[in-house]
Amino acid sequence: MKKLLTVCAFALLVTLSGCKDATTSLSDGNDALITVGNTTITKNDVYTGLKSENGVTAIISKLTAYIVDQEVPVTDEMMSEAQSTMQSFKDTVGEENWSTFLSSMGYENEQQYLEERALLSVRASQLTSKYITDNYDEIKENYQIRKLRIFQTTDSSIAAEVQEKVKNGELTIEEAVNQYDSVTTTYDGSEQILTNASGLGSDIWENIMAVTEDNTLLDLYQYSSDLSNFYVIEVVSVDVPLEEAQSTIEGLSTIADDAFAYYLDKYNFTVYDIDLYNGIQSQKASYIVQDN
Amino acid sequence: MIEKLKENWFVVLVAVILIAAVGYYTYDTNKGKLPGKKVDGKDVVASIGDTDFFADDLYLELYGDESSSSSAGTQVLFSYFERAVVDAAVSVDDEMKTNIATAVTSVKQNYEGQESTLLSQLQAAGYSSLDDLELYFTHSFKMQKLIGDAYAKDLDNLFTPIYEEKNSRVVSHILVTISDFNNITEEEQAKMDAIDQALADGEDFAEVAKEYSDDGSASDGGNLGYVDSDSSLVTEFKEAALAAEKGVVTDWVQTEYGYHKILVTETDKEALMENEDIRNDIYAAIEKANPDLNAQIIWETGQELGVEFANENVENAIKSYLGIEDEK
Numbered sequence: 001m002k003k004l005l006t007v008c009a010f011a012l013l014v015t016l017s018g019c020k021d022a023t024t025s026l027s028d029g030n031d032a033l034i035t036v037g038n039t040t041i042t043k044n045d046v047y048t049g050l051k052s053e054n055g056v057t058a059i060i061s062k063l064t065a066y067i068v069d070q071e072v073p074v075t076d077e078m079m080s081e082a083q084s085t086m087q088s089f090k091d092t093v094g095e096e097n098w099s100t101f102l103s104s105m106g107y108e109n110e111q112q113y114l115e116e117r118a119l120l121s122v123r124a125s126q127l128t129s130k131y132i133t134d135n136y137d138e139i140k141e142n143y144q145i146r147k148l149r150i151f152q153t154t155d156s157s158i159a160a161e162v163q164e165k166v167k168n169g170e171l172t173i174e175e176a177v178n179q180y181d182s183v184t185t186t187y188d189g190s191e192q193i194l195t196n197a198s199g200l201g202s203d204i205w206e207n208i209m210a211v212t213e214d215n216t217l218l219d220l221y222q223y224s225s226d227l228s229n230f231y232v233i234e235v236v237s238v239d240v241p242l243e244e245a246q247s248t249i250e251g252l253s254t255i256a257d258d259a260f261a262y263y264l265d266k267y268n269f270t271v272y273d274i275d276l277y278n279g280i281q282s283q284k285a286s287y288i289v290q291d292n
Numbered sequence: 293m294i295e296k297l298k299e300n301w302f303v304v305l306v307a308v309i310l311i312a313a314v315g316y317y318t319y320d321t322n323k324g325k326l327p328g329k330k331v332d333g334k335d336v337v338a339s340i341g342d343t344d345f346f347a348d349d350l351y352l353e354l355y356g357d358e359s360s361s362s363s364a365g366t367q368v369l370f371s372y373f374e375r376a377v378v379d380a381a382v383s384v385d386d387e388m389k390t391n392i393a394t395a396v397t398s399v400k401q402n403y404e405g406q407e408s409t410l411l412s413q414l415q416a417a418g419y420s421s422l423d424d425l426e427l428y429f430t431h432s433f434k435m436q437k438l439i440g441d442a443y444a445k446d447l448d449n450l451f452t453p454i455y456e457e458k459n460s461r462v463v464s465h466i467l468v469t470i471s472d473f474n475n476i477t478e479e480e481q482a483k484m485d486a487i488d489q490a491l492a493d494g495e496d497f498a499e500v501a502k503e504y505s506d507d508g509s510a511s512d513g514g515n516l517g518y519v520d521s522d523s524s525l526v527t528e529f530k531e532a533a534l535a536a537e538k539g540v541v542t543d544w545v546q547t548e549y550g551y552h553k554i555l556v557t558e559t560d561k562e563a564l565m566e567n568e569d570i571r572n573d574i575y576a577a578i579e580k581a582n583p584d585l586n587a588q589i590i591w592e593t594g595q596e597l598g599v600e601f602a603n604e605n606v607e608n609a610i611k612s613y614l615g616i617e618d619e620k
Contacts, residue, residue, distance in 0.1 A: 023327025024335035024347040032608055033369055036376040037597040041369065047347065049368040050354035052420040058354055059338055059345065106356055204597050207416040267341040275420060276337060282408050 003217070021274035053092055056279040059271075060287070065116070067088040067263045068123040071130055078126075082119035089118075090150075131259035133250050137145040137241045142178070143252065144209055145245050147237035149173040150187035152229060153180060159221040159230030165218055166232055191236050191246040201225050211235040257286050322522045347530040359605040361612035366417065368611050371418040375431050377591045377594045426509070441573050446588070448563055450619070452586075455561045458520035462558040462570060463533045465514050466500060467507040469550040478563045484551060491541055497555045506550065514555070518573035522580060529554070587614040 027042030072078075093101050098110075107113040132139060139145075151166075151173045155161050158180050167173040171179070177189030186199075195203050204222040211218070214237050222231040249255055270290045271277045280287050297304050303489040305343040309343050330338040336346040355365030384392070411422055419428050443450060454460060468483050470476060483504055492498045498513025505514050519525065519533055542554040558564060564574065579586065591614050601607035611617075 012412055021326040024328070024337050026351050027334055027348050031602065032600075033375070034373050034610070035598075035600040036373065036594055037380040038293060041372045041374040041376060041382060043351065045372055046355070046368050046421060048416050049372065050351065050364060051366065052415045053418070054364060055337075058350060063338075063340055103357075104360075104362070106353070110519065156460055187307065239548045247508045255341055262341070269340045270329075271338045271340065271345075272327065272335070273337050274326050277326055282411070 008204040009264055011024070016083065021277075022272050023275060024136065033243055048202070048271070051273070051275055052279070055273075055276050059276060059280070060284070063264065063269060064124050064127075064260075067260070067267065068120060068127060070124040070267065071263065072126045074123065078122045079119065081115060082122045083124070086114050086118040102114055109111060111288070127263070128250060128256050128259040129246070131262055132246060133242065135205040135262065139249060139255075139258075140240070143197060143204065143238050143249065145193060145195050145248070146208055146235055147191055147240050148192055148194050148208065149189055149234040149236055151180070151189055151232040152187045153231075154229060155181075155277075156186045156221075156223065156227075156230050159223075159232055161216075162232045166234070173232060176232065193240055193245050195248065197254070200231070204231065208233065208235055212238060214238060257284065260284075262284040293417050298616070306582045317546070328374070359609055364607070365491070365607040366613055368418060370610055373594070373610060374435070374590055377516075377590050377597065378434040378438050379592045380597050382437045384430065384434070388430075388433050390439070391433055392426060392429045395433075396426050399425060399429075410417055438593060439579075439586055439589055440575060442576055442593075447574075450582070451565055451574060454520065454574075454577050454581050455564070457532045458517065458522055460520045460561070460564055460574075460577070461556050462531070462557075462564065463500060463516045463519040463536075463540070464497060464552040465504040465507065465516060465529075465533075466497070466559055467550055468504070468552075469506040487553060491553070497541060497553075518570040518577070518594075520577060522577065584615045587616070590614065591616050 026043050026047050029042060029047060032040045033039045033043055085108060090098050102108075102110065104111055105113070107116070130204050137243050142200075144146055149172075151162050153158075153162070161190055162171065162176045162180060163172075166173055166176065172189075174189040194200070196202075200208075201222075203225070206219055207222060214235070216235045218233045218235070223229065268289075269287070271288070273282065277288065311334070329339065329344070331344055333344075334453065336344045337347050337350050338345045357361030357396030358365065360366060399410070407422060408427075414420075414422065414424055414428060417428060419425075423433055451460075466487055468480060468487065470480055487504050489496065490504075500517070501510055504510075509516055519530070521530070521534060523530060526534070526547045526549070528545055528547045529552060530541055532552075533556065536542050536554055536556045538556045538559045540556075542552075544551040545554060546552075564570065591611075601610070
């Protein structure tokens with residue numbers, strides 16, 4: 001019976017010791033690097049410091065290398081672009097400083113720099129485009145991509161007048177921009193591919209989304225929440241093809257992160273160190289794709 | 293066996309309850325905790341697909357060249373070395389405790405709602421979490437004490453060349469701000485006239501400054517503290533302040549801010565060294581004039597405490613980082 005109780009007590013002890021977030025250590029982490037008086041600075045101490053300073057960047061770089069290896073095969077064009085980029089950088093650094101530069105950056109030779117830096121960068125730049133191409137339907141839905149014509153003014157009476165004239169077929173929105181004093185060139189009356197991240201107010205966007213037919217003029221002119229801007233809007237297309245939307249989507253500030261998070265999820269990225277986990281969470285929260 | 297269990301049914305019952313409790317407790321406390329991973333006994337930092345990234349590899353990559361003074365590893369190692377030296381060399385007294393607590397409270401208040409910015413700054417200084425804020429200030433105040441004590445021991449030698457080369461002194465001023473130098477208003481002119489009259493009547497410069505000066509120093513009698521040729525002051529003001537004789541109020545000096553009356557209140561070297569109000573300014577001047585001095589102090593203090601390095605690469609990298617040359 002004593003044995004039974006001892007086993008229970010041991011199990012409790014093991015449980016208590018395992019009840020915290022995981023952190024990582026080095027195999028030889030207890031080795032001293034410097035001892036000052038009674039204080040020992042170990043490899044683990046320095047590892048912890050390095051991890052908190054640059055750990056997130058280093059891991060993201062490793063993840064990028066892994067993902068592009070899976071998703072973006074090297075082509076002759078990419079290699080050529082990478083070589084050209086490297087040569088241009090080499091010219092900037094100077095032939096005489098090149099070796100020192102490579103070694104200070106931790107590269108053993110030029111070939112390593114080419115493959116691990118220049119080519120990786122070229123391949124990584126293709127990742128977002130690939131994500132957009134492969135996932136366009138989902139992106140289209142998330143970002144509510146629409147082709148619109150917009151007339152913008154700060155004068156509500158002008159907006160009302162233009163709304164009426166366009167509705168009656170007396171003017172097109174493009175013609176109205178030329179005739180009236182439109183306050184900005186953001187919306188110049190031409191066909192523009194816009195998303196729910198384009199800066200129009202959410203109420204306006206809701207009205208745009210309610211349109212299901214192409215070439216539909218919104219019934220009423222729209223206005224910003226502070227009543228400083230008024231818009232006459234025509235929905236040209238509710239189903240914009242990828243070829244037309246690609247550059248607009250690539251210009252979205254969040255799309256690169258969306259793409260990277262998508263591939264992290266696809267390849268089951270998992271962090272096993274709470275410091276790195278917290279670092280990624282604070283810098284790039286969408287990159288945390290694991291369930292704890 | 294079964295008979296034995298029956299005989300001790302109560303102990304068995306307790307054991308079963310205990311096991312159930314442990315099981316629940318294990319589940320409950322590990323819920324939401326980040327799990328770890330080991331492969332072949334080595335810690336895995338992260339994984340993607342079938343690839344594991346190991347802590348050992350990450351360390352080597354992040355550290356960089358062990359023998360280089362500019363590698364990230366050497367810089368982090370130095371910050372730990374510096375902290376180890378000040379920790380061992382300086383103890384925290386009550387005054388320092390209070391200063392640390394005040395600084396922590398003040399920073400926490402200033403960064404309320406911006407904790408992530410504060411964390412980034414702490415991390416850049418080599419600390420890992422917001423809980424390290426007190427530690428950061430402890431090291432910071434200890435460092436000030438260590439450096440300050442070292443300067444104080446050799447103050448005459450350190451300060452004399454600065455005093456001789458840079459024309460050290462203590463300066464006060466009275467400022468009348470002028471909105472348009474081409475059209476001085478009656479009010480502005482009246483204020484300057486009143487100041488001239490008060491000084492001519494022999495009123496104390498500090499009192500006149502308190503009454504009339506438009507500068508923030510007015511409440512302190514116009515006192516600007518320590519000034520030398522390196523001080524960050526507008527050129528016209530600095531030139532006049534450095535040319536002025538002790539105790540003689542200058543004529544009006546025009547700068548972009550307005551018109552100033554300047555009074556040099558001290559130029560004597562001994563008096564300057566004894567003036568606690570300008571001690572930090574003098575120390576800053578010493579540090580500026582001797583950029584390697586603090587590193588030398590850290591190194592020498594470390595030597596007194598006893599330093600051992602893991603290998604020559606680490607030792608040379610740290611020495612190179614500190615600008616310490618081997619004794620020939």
